[in-house]
Amino acid sequence: MPAASRSNRHLGVAAEPTSPPGDDELLQRVARGDDAAFGALYDSLGSSVYGLARRVIRDPARAEEVAQEVFLQVWQTAARFDPARGRAKSWVLTLAHRRAVDAVRRDQSATNRERTYDWTPGPDHDVVDETVSLRLEHEQVRRCMEGLTELQHEAITLAYFQGYTYAETAEVLGANTSTIKTRMRDGLVRLRDCMGVES
Amino acid sequence: MTTDIHHLLAPYVLDALEPDERNVFEAHLAQCELCRSELGGFAETASRIGGAQAETPPPELRDRLMAMAATTPQERPVVTAMAQRSRLRRALPRIAVAAAAVVAAVSIAGFVNEHQKADDLRAERDEMVAVLTSSDAAMSVDASTGGASVRVISSPSHDAAVVVGTSLRALRSDQVYQLWTVHDGRTTSAGVMGRGPGMMLVDGIKGVDALAVTVEPKGGSKTPTSDPILSASI
Numbered sequence: 001m002p003a004a005s006r007s008n009r010h011l012g013v014a015a016e017p018t019s020p021p022g023d024d025e026l027l028q029r030v031a032r033g034d035d036a037a038f039g040a041l042y043d044s045l046g047s048s049v050y051g052l053a054r055r056v057i058r059d060p061a062r063a064e065e066v067a068q069e070v071f072l073q074v075w076q077t078a079a080r081f082d083p084a085r086g087r088a089k090s091w092v093l094t095l096a097h098r099r100a101v102d103a104v105r106r107d108q109s110a111t112n113r114e115r116t117y118d119w120t121p122g123p124d125h126d127v128v129d130e131t132v133s134l135r136l137e138h139e140q141v142r143r144c145m146e147g148l149t150e151l152q153h154e155a156i157t158l159a160y161f162q163g164y165t166y167a168e169t170a171e172v173l174g175a176n177t178s179t180i181k182t183r184m185r186d187g188l189v190r191l192r193d194c195m196g197v198e199s
Numbered sequence: 200m201t202t203d204i205h206h207l208l209a210p211y212v213l214d215a216l217e218p219d220e221r222n223v224f225e226a227h228l229a230q231c232e233l234c235r236s237e238l239g240g241f242a243e244t245a246s247r248i249g250g251a252q253a254e255t256p257p258p259e260l261r262d263r264l265m266a267m268a269a270t271t272p273q274e275r276p277v278v279t280a281m282a283q284r285s286r287l288r289r290a291l292p293r294i295a296v297a298a299a300a301v302v303a304a305v306s307i308a309g310f311v312n313e314h315q316k317a318d319d320l321r322a323e324r325d326e327m328v329a330v331l332t333s334s335d336a337a338m339s340v341d342a343s344t345g346g347a348s349v350r351v352i353s354s355p356s357h358d359a360a361v362v363v364g365t366s367l368r369a370l371r372s373d374q375v376y377q378l379w380t381v382h383d384g385r386t387t388s389a390g391v392m393g394r395g396p397g398m399m400l401v402d403g404i405k406g407v408d409a410l411a412v413t414v415e416p417k418g419g420s421k422t423p424t425s426d427p428i429l430s431a432s433i
């Protein structure tokens with residue numbers, strides 16, 4: 001008996017290494033109503049979506065609500081995902097960011113949002129359960145962000161993490177709007193090239 | 200605005216546009232090869248910045264979502280999305296360019312106020328853009344006394360129209376503009392437009408002969424209580 005089970009185990013290892021399906025494949029399965037794929041996609045992207053929402057919205061309860069809305073939207077509209085136009089992760093995070101920004105603007109419009117600089121360095125990465133490759137990707141993002149000029153960095157950070165419009169960003173930074181649009185653009189170009197993203 | 204609209208790509212990708220600018224830019228994106236060619240790389244870049252903020256969500260969230268998915272219907276596959284896009288791109292008529300310019304000129308602040316929910320707004324926005332850029336979009340304009348005008352961009356294939364009132368004067372706080380469809384001499388409310396310039400989507404234009412705008416008491420009326428200040432045939 002022990003021998004048999006050992007050989008079974010051995011066979012299992014020797015067999016074709018079945019790599020788990022990637023996000024793109026999972027999202028396409030979600031579009032076909034596959035709940036298990038939805039769970040697996042959540043396990044893969046849940047921390048990115050929630051972390052981004054937290055960074056933009058700050059309030060944990062509100063961020064959780066937004067993350068829930070995002071995944072529900074993913075469930076409902078998965079059929080719109082077109083792998084030819086980008087990665088599933090990019091698609092989901094684009095939805096998440098827009099929802100987070102809409103939420104923070106909606107919440108803050110009532111209380112006349114305070115325009116204070118707030119360069120919190122981000123969540124505590126020690127507590128984040130990341131795979132090594134993810135950690136490397138995050139490391140790369142941080143390194144590339146450091147390679148921006150100060151104005152590029154501020155323009156992108158205020159817009160992306162604070163949910164400021166470019167006009168608000170310009171006002172806060174005391175620059176004119178066309179300068180800010182340009183800094184956002186050349187900042188994105190620099191980041192894109194630094195991260196090795198295909199243009 | 201249109202001269203440097205390409206410059207809105209980076210702010211668009213960072214979600215740093217006001218809602219009305221976002222509409223305008225998305226209409227632009229549908230017709231601008233240059234911006235579309237850069238969109239993918241920029242969007243991927245932005246999402247990597249976003250992805251680097253990962254933080255473990257509360258464990259209950261997963262259970263809640265799985266339970267919700269089990270009871271939530273899904274959208275059916277959008278087979279025509281890409282085909283529609285490319286057809287649109289090829290055939291994008293001058294009308295769409297004109298319509299995009301109209302959208303650009305309009306503040307939709309009033310519209311936003313009446314639709315607190317961003318989702319509703321986005322769905323309507325998407326349909327508006329679809330109407331404005333449809334290949335069979337046709338525009339009619341009606342000017343009235345005082346120089347106010349509405350433009351109606353209608354699309355039979357979408358069975359919908361977008362009504363744009365750029366020059367409507369601001370009303371007192373106890374009044375609103377209300378839109379009506381006229382159909383075999385019968386007048387039906389198509390909704391309250393707000394107190395100033397704005398735009399509005401009208402669903403179901405089949406058989407509708409004309410649209411009319413009246414000034415009504417706040418909240419709107421069941422039937423028009425005054426003569427139309429504007430009307431436009433479809």
Ligand SMILES: [Zn+2]
Pocket residue numbers: 204205227231232233234235
């Ligand atoms: Zn362009």
